Amino acid sequence: MTPVELKCKVLQADPDSKFFDRETMNFFGDTMHNYGVLSYDEKTWMLYRKRPVKYGLQSPAFFDKETFKRVFPDYRQGGQQ
Numbered sequence: 001m002t003p004v005e006l007k008c009k010v011l012q013a014d015p016d017s018k019f020f021d022r023e024t025m026n027f028f029g030d031t032m033h034n035y036g037v038l039s040y041d042e043k044t045w046m047l048y049r050k051r052p053v054k055y056g057l058q059s060p061a062f063f064d065k066e067t068f069k070r071v072f073p074d075y076r077q078g079g080q081q
Contacts, residue, residue: 001045003035006063013068019061029054044071 007020018024025031030053040046045063052058062071 001037001039003032003037003047006037006045006047006068007032009068010063019070027054028057040073044073 010017010019020032030049034050034053036048036050038046038048040062043065045065046060047063048060049058062073063069064071
């Protein structure tokens, strides 16, 4: 899964999603080129930033592999669950 593929799937699942919206990404100084995707676990994709953006933001975002909805695992408690 590439960041662009994930973006397409997320927008297919929720056309009103603002996560990859041009204005939202511009606000944070983000670009698609700055994203990478990893398989966090068997149910979740992790979208991470290769470099921090405005305001030092570098936390990852997680998406369900089946629904492509945003999920919020507690990734700071020891990694993959």
